[in-house]
Amino acid sequence: MRRGQVLSVHPLSRVNVSSAPTSDAGPAAVSAVMMPLSGAVLLIACLNIANMLLARASVRRKEIAIRLALGGGRARIVRQLLTESLMLAAIGAAAGLAVGSWTARFFIASVVPLLPTPLQLEWRPDLNVIVATTAFAVLSALAFGLAPALKISRPDLVDDLKDLGNVRPAGRRFGTRAWLVVGQIALSLMLMTAGGLFARGALKAGASDPGYRYEGLLLASIDSSLAGYDEAGGRMRLRDALDRLRRMPGIADVGASSQVPFGERHESRWVVRPGQRGDARVTPTYTVVTGGYFKALGLPIVRGRDFTAVEETSPSAALVAIIDEPLARRLFPNQDPLGEQLVTPPRPGVRPAADNEPMSIVGIVPGIRDWVTDRDPAPHLYVAAGSHYRGVMNIHVRTAGGSDGELLTAIRRQLRAVDDRLPVVELRTMQDFHDRGLVLWVIRAAGRTLIGLGMLALLLAAVGVYGLKSYVVSQRTHEIGIRLALGARPADIARLLFLDGARMTMIGLAIGFPLAVMLGRLLSAEFFDTDSFDPIVLTLAPLVLAAAAALATYLPARHGMRISPLDALRTE
Incomplete structure (x- = not known):
């Protein structure tokens, strides 16, 4: 910890994946969706129980x-x-x-x-x-x-x-119990659609493009401060590690950064142009990098140049910065940023106020995404490692071929050769780092939960349809016997019962479809790559629900067509 910085300690009652662990924004957003959908499942179950109690009341x-x-x-x-x-x-x-x-x-x-x-x-x-x-x-x-x-x-x-x-006329076929089943079908369609949209969004998040190539990219994170080294010792070991890795066979490019795209932690700073008012500031992601970092990630220098060896290693080097295209558009609309200056004004509790010298822009790179939930690349400010020290650095290694496993083992040996006390806190492929990310886990877990709620709602709706039609068959047994005695065929009885169930299902789907579309828009507004009108989900969800309702209707209808006319006429 450096002089002038303020350490803020807050109790955490949960594991938070936010970059601001004391913020309730992330859990609140998830809870705002999960709690109403869980309540919808409870409502479906209650409608089912109410239907059962009404049936028992008649009996x-x-x-x-x-x-x-x-x-x-x-x-x-x-x-x-x-x-x-x-x-x-x-x-x-x-x-x-x-x-x-x-x-x-x-x-x-x-x-x-x-x-x-x-x-x-x-x-x-x-x-x-x-x-x-x-x-x-x-x-x-x-x-x-x-x-x-x-x-x-x-x-x-x-x-x-x-x-x-059992002998009074049937009266209204579409009574209270039928409307309860219609409500179950409508809510079930809404939940199944939500689960499908969220699952599709999770798949897109897993395959999302961060803006750089992580295929063939390895990650090794070292923590000099954990080993007790001061700034001079940490700089020396980072420089030695980079030199050793750059000389390894099978390695194309090597660079280091203070944070990892799609990682769990991201540092940000206020940035303004000299002389601008404070309300004109932008808050980009602030990353300390070495030379070769952009080549290792496969990011071309759009304009300008990369950091030099002196800027990478010397604390006395001129203060320079590289910005990405989103930040250039924000701070320098319709202007050429090269050669312009930036200032990072003081931010209480984050950095010392004395660190406020202008930095000259020497390069522009494409934008990348920090989080899998980002719709577009966020603004980024990259500063040279020589003038900005970090004890924890993430070394990105672009391979030129060969086995990832063998290269990871060789990288570990080289880092041990630098100093066997140097902690290697991360060593894996970037693909694995991305796939096992905590934020992506949360998205996938939420998707699984919503799919589970949707399947539970489907089961409850099918049980509700089956229960109602079974009750209808038992109550209309005498009527069925009369129809059979008057010449009706068993297939006619089955068709009559099946059409009643189909009518309930179609009304439920007609009510539930607009609700599903509205819920899709809500999810799309709140979460990552969720499509508010996904044709696959909005087609499959009604079809699956209709098929389940049809099966639940067919079984009682089949029982009704097998009723013996004599037995039915004897029913009181």
Whole structure:
């Protein structure tokens, strides 16, 4: 730590992948999407339970009518039915906590190997989570169990005591229970679309172009400060390491930088042109680099030149900088930046105020992306390692062919030859560094979670369709027998039942599709390369849901067409 810098310490209750660990912006953005979608799954489950309770209410009409006729109070019956709903909610909450515990352990086990600092993370039951789960379970049971309880406790005593439920006309085919299933289908389509869009976005993020070639690029990170070296000792060992690696066979280019594109940490600085007001400042990514860094990454010098050997090694060299094209457009619109000067004004708590001398721009390079979530390259300011020291440096090695494994082993030997006390904190291919990045893990984990929610919603919707159609078949058994006795074919019965289910499915899809498109726009506005109108997802999600609903409708319909007319006519 240098004189004049301020160290700020904050407690962290979570692992944060943000460049500002005290910021809640990242977790808030993820929570803003995950919590409503999780609530949608809960709503689908509640609609399913409400449908089941309404079906049970129809079956128990005679039982409830007898109890009321014998003097049983309505309040007592409602209380009993709500108790049954609470029992279902308690079982569901317990199962949810068990699954949540397993899921948390799985995520912890998968993220720990990717953390930049070795940590031991343990999952422990959280009282707030348990209380919230219990509260949601109780509220859900009361909200969706009360209506069926009130309905069943207000029967038609004469008809229900005669138990005429199966011989009265069918009446409305598209009643409350059908609309509940329609709601499940609409919400399921929305969730499946969200999961598909997020999964497609995660795939794009994994294959995203950072603006440079990381194929054939190796990464070796060293930390001189961790070994106890001062600035002079650290500079000497970095220079020795670069010289040794540049002389290795099979190596094309070598350069070092203070941070890695697509890494977990990025330093930034305020930058203005001399004489400009403070509100005109830009905050680019600030990277200390050596000569050869841009060649190693495959970034051409668009205009100007690279840093010289003197600028790379000498603290007394002239202050120079290389900027990228996005920063040039921001600070020098319609102007030639070469030869112009930049100033990095003081930033309290980050850098000493004395470090405020102008830097001359000597080169311009293409822009690159810092994060996999960046839509466009961010502005970058590159300064020479000679005049700006960093104890931790990342050496980028562009190979000229050969086995990556053998070259990594040879690089480790060369770094050990520099100083066997020099910590090598990172040594792998850039492809592996990118694929195992913590930010990319978060994106993929969110994608898997949303896919899981979508599949759960699909299962619940299919169960809801199957349950309703099975109930309809059982209630219309007598009617089916009459139709068969009057000459209807079994295929006609199956078609009648199947068309009822198809109508529910189509209405649900028609309601859910606009919701899915709106959700896609929300995800596109908040997260990386998510396409708000992905034709593949918006085609496959309705087709899969329609196929599941068709299967759930076909099974009860097949049972209905196999009913014996004699048995059906004997049904009361």
